[in-house]
Amino acid sequence: MKTLSRRQFVSGALRGGVLVAAVPYFPGLLGCAARTAAVVDEPTDSAPDVWSPYPPPEVMQRTLAVALERGGDFADVYFERRTRQSVRLERDKISQAGLGTSMGVGVRVVNGSQTGYAYTQELTEESMLDAAKTASLIATGAVASPIAAPLSPVEVPGRYPVTTLMTELDLRKKIAFLEKANHVASKADPRVERVTVSQHDGLDEVMIATSDGCLVQDVRPGVGLMVSVVAVDQDGRRETNSHSIGGRRGAELFTDEAIASVANEAVRRTAVLFDAVTPPAGTMPLVMAPGSSGILLHEAVGHGLEADFNRRGLTGYSNRVGEKVASELCTVVDTGLEEGDQGSLRVDDEGTLTERTVLIQNGVLEGYMQDRLNARLMGVPLTGNGRRQSFKHPVMPRMRVTYLEPGPHEKDEIIASVDRGIYAVAITSGQVDITSGDFTFYVNHGYLIEKGKIGPPIKDVNLIGNGPQVMTRITMVGDDLEVSSSGFSICGKRGQRVPVGLGQPHIKVSAITVGGVA
Amino acid sequence: MSETKRELSRVAEKALDAAKKAGATEASASVRQSRFFSVSIEDGEVDSLEESADRGLSLRLFVEGRYLAASTSDLRPDALRDFVSRGVEAARFLDEEPDRRLPDEELLADPPSVDLQNYDPAIDEVSKEHKMDMAVQAEASARAVDPAIFHAQARFYESRRERVLHNSAGFEGHQLSTGFYVSASAFARDTEHKQRVQWDYRNGVKLSMLDDPAAVGVEAANRALRARGSRQVPSGKYDLVLENRVGDWLLRLLLVPINGRILYQERSFLRDKLGEQVATPLLTIRDEPKLKRALGSRLFDGEGIASRPRAIVEQGVLKNFFLDTFHARKLGIAPTSGSSSNLVLAPGENSPDQIIKGVKKGIWVTGMQGGGSNSLTGDFSSGIGGFLIENGEVGHPVGEINVAGRTQDLLMSIAEVGNDPFLHSRRRVPTLKLPDLAVSGT
Numbered sequence: 029m030k031t032l033s034r035r036q037f038v039s040g041a042l043r044g045g046v047l048v049a050a051v052p053y054f055p056g057l058l059g060c061a062a063r064t065a066a067v068v069d070e071p072t073d074s075a076p077d078v079w080s081p082y083p084p085p086e087v088m089q090r091t092l093a094v095a096l097e098r099g100g101d102f103a104d105v106y107f108e109r110r111t112r113q114s115v116r117l118e119r120d121k122i123s124q125a126g127l128g129t130s131m132g133v134g135v136r137v138v139n140g141s142q143t144g145y146a147y148t149q150e151l152t153e154e155s156m157l158d159a160a161k162t163a164s165l166i167a168t169g170a171v172a173s174p175i176a177a178p179l180s181p182v183e184v185p186g187r188y189p190v191t192t193l194m195t196e197l198d199l200r201k202k203i204a205f206l207e208k209a210n211h212v213a214s215k216a217d218p219r220v221e222r223v224t225v226s227q228h229d230g231l232d233e234v235m236i237a238t239s240d241g242c243l244v245q246d247v248r249p250g251v252g253l254m255v256s257v258v259a260v261d262q263d264g265r266r267e268t269n270s271h272s273i274g275g276r277r278g279a280e281l282f283t284d285e286a287i288a289s290v291a292n293e294a295v296r297r298t299a300v301l302f303d304a305v306t307p308p309a310g311t312m313p314l315v316m317a318p319g320s321s322g323i324l325l326h327e328a329v330g331h332g333l334e335a336d337f338n339r340r341g342l343t344g345y346s347n348r349v350g351e352k353v354a355s356e357l358c359t360v361v362d363t364g365l366e367e368g369d370q371g372s373l374r375v376d377d378e379g380t381l382t383e384r385t386v387l388i389q390n391g392v393l394e395g396y397m398q399d400r401l402n403a404r405l406m407g408v409p410l411t412g413n414g415r416r417q418s419f420k421h422p423v424m425p426r427m428r429v430t431y432l433e434p435g436p437h438e439k440d441e442i443i444a445s446v447d448r449g450i451y452a453v454a455i456t457s458g459q460v461d462i463t464s465g466d467f468t469f470y471v472n473h474g475y476l477i478e479k480g481k482i483g484p485p486i487k488d489v490n491l492i493g494n495g496p497q498v499m500t501r502i503t504m505v506g507d508d509l510e511v512s513s514s515g516f517s518i519c520g521k522r523g524q525r526v527p528v529g530l531g532q533p534h535i536k537v538s539a540i541t542v543g544g545v546a
Numbered sequence: 547m548s549e550t551k552r553e554l555s556r557v558a559e560k561a562l563d564a565a566k567k568a569g570a571t572e573a574s575a576s577v578r579q580s581r582f583f584s585v586s587i588e589d590g591e592v593d594s595l596e597e598s599a600d601r602g603l604s605l606r607l608f609v610e611g612r613y614l615a616a617s618t619s620d621l622r623p624d625a626l627r628d629f630v631s632r633g634v635e636a637a638r639f640l641d642e643e644p645d646r647r648l649p650d651e652e653l654l655a656d657p658p659s660v661d662l663q664n665y666d667p668a669i670d671e672v673s674k675e676h677k678m679d680m681a682v683q684a685e686a687s688a689r690a691v692d693p694a695i696f697h698a699q700a701r702f703y704e705s706r707r708e709r710v711l712h713n714s715a716g717f718e719g720h721q722l723s724t725g726f727y728v729s730a731s732a733f734a735r736d737t738e739h740k741q742r743v744q745w746d747y748r749n750g751v752k753l754s755m756l757d758d759p760a761a762v763g764v765e766a767a768n769r770a771l772r773a774r775g776s777r778q779v780p781s782g783k784y785d786l787v788l789e790n791r792v793g794d795w796l797l798r799l800l801l802v803p804i805n806g807r808i809l810y811q812e813r814s815f816l817r818d819k820l821g822e823q824v825a826t827p828l829l830t831i832r833d834e835p836k837l838k839r840a841l842g843s844r845l846f847d848g849e850g851i852a853s854r855p856r857a858i859v860e861q862g863v864l865k866n867f868f869l870d871t872f873h874a875r876k877l878g879i880a881p882t883s884g885s886s887s888n889l890v891l892a893p894g895e896n897s898p899d900q901i902i903k904g905v906k907k908g909i910w911v912t913g914m915q916g917g918g919s920n921s922l923t924g925d926f927s928s929g930i931g932g933f934l935i936e937n938g939e940v941g942h943p944v945g946e947i948n949v950a951g952r953t954q955d956l957l958m959s960i961a962e963v964g965n966d967p968f969l970h971s972r973r974r975v976p977t978l979k980l981p982d983l984a985v986s987g988t
Contacts, residue, residue: 118811121641123613127633130602130619143594149601149619159598166595199639222812258812258922268813268922307927309950309986310781340588340697344739422594459916459929463733463743464776466946468916468929490917490927492948496739541778543917543927543948545984 079151081109081131081233082245085179087153088237091135092175094160096239099169100139102400103239104378105156107133108419111195114228117206120214125199126228134419135159136378138401139167145422176241184246184374184381189367190278194229194251197279202227205282209255212291217299219259221266223291227253228515236379244379249276250370250527252515253287255294259302267301269472270294271454274515275370275529297454297473300485305476307489307544313449314491314537315442315477318510320455322530324537326430326519327460327467328495329353329360333387334413334425334521335402337462344465344496348393354499356391359433364412366429369513371529375412378423382412399425417524427519431531435505439534442504444480450542451475451482452491465495490543498537506534550579550708551720557621558712561605564627566714568634572608572648574713574850577601577621582705585678587685588698592678605630606849609637613646613872645875648849653881654717655846655853660836662843664723668753669706677702680759684730688763694774695767696741697733702726704753717850725749725841728756730763734770742776744769749970751839769912772933776943778987779934785908785961786949786980787901787935790968793975795914795928797831797889799953803921804858804866806873806884815924815954816864820879825862825957828894832857833866835887842888842972851883858889862957889973894963898977901962908935909944909985917948924953930985947987956980 088105095103112128133156134147144166146159167173194202206225213223232248252274260266271294273286316324332343340346345353354360364373364382373382378400386394398406399414402425415426443451451474458469470490476483511531519528558575565573581599585592603626605616614637618629685700704726711719729747736742746765748756756762788796803814816824835853837843844853849870857865869877870884902910910933917928927950934941964977 115640121643122639123641123643124646125614125636125640127614127616127629127636128618129629130617132619142592145594145596145598147598149599162597166592199636203639224811256811256813266812266922268920307950309948309984311986311988342697342733342741342743344741348739420598420600422596457916457918461743461915463741464736464945465740466915466929466931468948470916470918470927472918487923487925488918488920488927489950490929490948492915492929492946494946541946541948541986541988543929543950543986545950 081151082235083107083133083151083156085237085243087156088243089175089177089179090153091156091160092237092239094157095135095137095164096173096175098164098167099171099173100137100164100167101173101404103135103137105133105135105237106377106419107235109233110230110418112228112230113195114226115199115202115206117210117225119222120210122203122206130418132419133159135163136422137163137166141401141405142166143401143422147420173239175239179237179241179243182242182244182379184244187365187367187372187374188249188276190249192279193231193249194279195231195249201279205253205287208284208287209253209291212288213255213257213295216292216295217259219261219299220257220295221260222258224256225253234377236377238379242379244375246375249278251275251277251281253282253290254516255291257294257298259298261302265302267298269297269301271297272514272516275368275513276372277368301487304485304487306546307486308542308546309544311539311541313446314540315446315449315451316532316535317451317453318506318508318533319512320514320530321452322431322512322532323455323458323469325360325432325532326427326528326530327458327469328493328498329388330362330427330430331460331462331521332465332495333396335396335398335406336425338396339402339406342463345393349395351393352391353393353496354388354391355502357435357505358388358391358499358502359386360388360430361386361433362397362413362427362430364428366511366529369429369511369529370515370517370527371427371429373428376414377416378414380410380412380414382428385411397425397427399423415526417526421524424521424524426521426526427528429511429529429531431509431511432505432533432535434507434509434533437504437506437534439506439508442506442534442536443477443482445504445536446477447479449477450486451477460495466492467495468492491540492543493540498540501538502535503538504536509533551710554579554708554710555712555718557603558710560623561603561626561630562712562714564630565605565607565634568631570607570609570634572714574606574648574711576604576709576711576848578707578709580705580707582703583674583677584701584703585681586699586701587681590682590686593699605633607633607637608647609634611642611644611646612637612640613643614640646872648713648715649851649871649881651715653851655719655850662836662845663838664751664840664843666724666752669704669724672753677704680728680756684728684759684763686763687760688730688732688767691764691767692771694734694771695732696735698730698763698767700728700730700763702728711846711850713850719846719850721845724751726753726756728759728762730766732763732767732770734774736774742770742773744773747970749841751841773943776931776945778946779944779985780988781986783982784985785905786983787905787908787910788978788980789898789910789912790964790966790975790977792911792914793891793968793978794971794973796956796978797973797975799919799926800957801886802919804868806867806869806877808921809867810873810876813922815922819864820867822864823862824864825859826960827861828963829859829862829957829960830857830892831859832890832892833886833888834890837888840888842886844887847883847885849884851881853887856882891963891967891975893965893967893976896962896964898964898966901964901977901979902935902940903938905935905979906937909933910935910940919953926951926953947985949983949985951983
């Protein structure tokens, strides 16, 4: 049998590595050409500390065979090398930096609805086979399940728009970005007292081998830059706020204009708080600005449409495909293809190429976000939503970039339609009880709406509602969709955190509970 | 000395050696190794089974007054050496911060003199089948409570964690602990398209602390059943009675503004308040790192500073911040520790029932949802769930409502402290009565 040799595989990967920095798009690191070139009969040696870092395909293949030696429906092996870097400026000094790397292999065996999982950080064939043995314990059969062999490389269409990887950028250049942000923010308003700038970047190199014979690689960059400001007025009163940008982008994101814009916006959002009034309490209309306010969708409907809870009938959207679950102005999409967003993925974490999945079309539920385990049990196609925090975690169905398609209304008419309500511009966090659908989100930049006009800014306030109910109360949808790329949107579910994207045009919710004090 | 400890120490020394050779002036290396086992059950069957070992190195590098934190899971000698020298090289580009340095030697921990009793040989000696059966019992007992419980899940988790911390000043510390956890979630049908989930858990350093897994399932089920029919209340002022297990929320409101980093960035409403009355005299909170058989106990902290019990708030007076070496030097105050261990809110006299009896119009808060707070202004706004209290009686379940206010006022207003600290957490908080808070609903 002809398989990829280790050495050939190494050169293929290296070639990809060079291209990463040279062309505007990540190429499929292991395309068909690479496969053809690499098919040679060459005995493989085992010198684990020179793996490239990807384990040789034949080791992945033998690991899969051990994983299914007690039976089971399918198995996958997930290799990941992760690099993280960060640097912080506070009080005008580059005060600290961080550097992190982790590497390992996770082995999963699925038997019906059951999952066996084990991982190793020891990159040797022996350790990988041990992990496979542990994961295999979920199945109790006497007969091994077959695996497809040899593994065939799957070409992944390129989509992460990166010219210069931040992880390869000279630290002095990153420091220049921070100093620029600090300079702009410090000068933007005489009341600015303290500026903190933090920047992080990372690179995830993954390779996934599945028992049905796919071998997929992906290289995923991520960056973020955040500016936090404390300002003090003449009476000694202090306010603070922040702003950020990021995504699956390269160093070219950080142009002088982009950095200045983040810094100025952080200062503006801080300065308006000196005029902020106490937010009201009670139920009232809500208008949300485009962008990060997409967290409403993420909480009100997104989590409720993930397949794991729905297979078990545990959400308010369970068993409702084909039913109207939202106002007909709502078309909700979850996509892996949003270019440059931190939630975008070319291929999910179990080897499925991603797509643009329409979850709700004109208010009618079309389907759920699937991973392999749940799609198989529900008898529906894959959507490419199988994700995991790292090689230490089994896969769950998770959102990628979730947004609401634009609608017919203009911003001005939406705001003009509200007599007394809230205009929410920036949301910093949200939470949902997936089962009851009750959710919250925290507005850290917002305004009152008074008699159809935007009024004074309000202090931070938590908003609370019930997802399925709020989705029917979306009475206006703007024509100005924006997908936010803050670089810091992290979604947590059952102990696992993954980066996600959020987007929305202007929308109006006819009634929601605003957690103010007056 | 155990084999693992010897091996971890060897890695730590190698890392320190590599740091020195690469030009670091000072360094500390923490090397950890842990393993865990986890099983979850639903519908009487195993849903997932996970077992793995984990390790890693965290390094703090000080290069002529410049500071870089580094972590890696790749401990192979060559990889480690390369990684460390990359860290040292990167650090040279940073600005000098002479206050970045190892803790003063007199603060470092002595060799262990106390047994914290936070290791349980049951991690190896009790069979996995027995542990799996604890989750099976928790799940089955949840489903058996009532036919309205249409689904349940339960989980058993255990871990063994070992860590050494060495620094270039000669400090060598070692800690070994175990942790055990069992939880159950119960799902109850409510109205159309609406279900309720609630959960319960036990958490401890000894397996015997998870005494009765069936009771965990029953409690989860009863909570889910009681939450059915939950609805909003009209906006207005209510007394809140915070159940012991949600008291952690109140501690977090206090902990962020007394953290060194937040203080240094001038983002704390408590910045000048050391020694002042910031809360009602009923409030005493201590950091207790040396409690026996407790989840947060430790002999030394992440920098190697010897653990010492200390008051954080004593009868309402703010006594200490959480300060690591750097932030303490910046603020000109002696370091305490950059992080809390076990936080104990001193209990009062009354039972939760007695406290509820004394409330005319209020909410018994049994869960928090989302929300946030501003550490600089003290403003907070958070979702809450629980039960209406009218004239001392617990009434219908409430949800989709919110409480908001200022942390300063909240701390001053705590009116009663219960006698029932929640023991399955590193933060031991009893039931608290918080009068007259703004709740928004309909």
